[in-house]
Amino acid sequence: MKASEAAKLMPPQPFFPSYSPFQENHVPATIYYDADADLKHLAGKTIAILGYGSQGHAQAQNLRDSGLNVVVAQRPGGPNYDLAKSHGFEPMSVEDAVKQADVINILLPDELQADVYKTAIKPNLKPGAILMASHGFNFHFAQVEPPAGHDTLLVAPKGPGHLVRSEYEKGGGVPCLIALGEGASEATKQIGLAYAKGIGGTRGGVIETTIAEETETDLFGEQAVLCGGVSELIKAGFDTLVEAGYQPEMAYFECLHEMKLIVDLLYQGGLEYMRYSVSNTAEYGDYTRGKRVITEETRAEMKRILEDIRSGQFARDWILENRAGAASFKATRRREREHLLTETGRSLRKMMNWIDSKEV
Ligand code: NDP
Ligand code: MG
Secondary structure, eight states, X not given: OOHHHHHHHSOOOTTSOOOOTTOOOOOOOOEEOGGGOOGGGGTTOEEEEEOOSHHHHHHHHHHHHTTOEEEEEOOTTSHHHHHHHHTXXXXXOHHHHHHTOSEEEEOSOHHHHHHHIXXXXXXXXXXXXEXXXXXXXXXXXXXXXXXXXXXXXXXXESSOHHHHHHHHHTTOOOOEEEEEOTTOOHHHHHHHHHHHHHTTHHHHOEEEOOHHHHHHHHHHIIIIIITHXXXXXXXXXXXXXXXXXXXXXXXXXXXXXXXXXXXXXXXXXXXXXXXXXXXXXXXXXXXXXXXXXXXXXXXXXXXXXXXXXXXXXXXXXXXXXXXXXXXXXXXXXXXXXXXXXHHHHHHHHHTOGGGOOOOO
């Protein structure tokens, strides 16, 4: 077959354009700051925050402190219910919160949202109410599909809830992403920017994106780099040292504990500051050995992981896993905790009372 014929069968993939890691002429993202957003677009409206967990407790309090009208839905019987009460909210059922809301932010675990949407949200929507989320999974993979007349909107803080709250209290804010669902109006965008301002996001910057881009990059980041990549990298390093006869305590410090020191440098000044700060020996080892760990094969696997996300395969797996009572998820969670790393870390952290150790 001629190359031109092959090209017809396999059109170029728009998502993998010819990319050079050294390219300089990319189009900068649109980023909104305080002056681009006006809280008046939410004045007189009721915002329902569904769930008082990590994101819920932070967003609800920040919005209220910004002078907006917030109601909280939180099931009773757990610590988050008491927390909401202690913060001065009157937690109610999802149904009751949705009935009075003009803007509804679903801040329940992603795997529960579809069920709660069908049973408790959809039947109680006020005309024109806007549905929001902080992660696009259920919008993008068609698990939450509101009827005509209801826009969807994403305002996604790029940090965990406790930081969304603490940064706001300090006068700062965690940067956010904003994305509109298909067909959403300009008025909804203004509401989204006002919401982002209300939680402090416009202080740090609010990047305009699409629900597809947020969902796909977020899933990819956590699978390939932040959670999946880092966990396996740590375990592989730890196992290698322990199998070679080194003490597990040494392996723990080297491969896990010190990760924080490196990540702090990366956070402050990128790869260049980390490499500036470590010894020349470490920097030389980085350049000459790193590519033997993350090989061309690893990069090819990353592309397959991304393709699983984009094709909906990952979403399907995760949705079906939950339909099966998360049997395999729970078994894996249990087995992962049996790793030698877990015990080693637990006893070492006991001796480091200054690190604010958190034991699960
Ligand atoms: P959490 O797990 O911290 O909180 C979940 C909330 O849902 C809690 O209020 C919990 O109540 C409630 N809930 C859990 N199970 C049920 C149930 N069966 N019935 C009714 N309520 C239930 O969630 P997050 O804040 O982490 O996540 C919320 C959303 O924010 C997700 O879409 C997530 O992707 C997104 N997000 C999260 C980030 C993070 O760092 N955590 C960052 C950016 C986005 P209870 O306490 O009673 O269990
Ligand atoms: Mg993420």
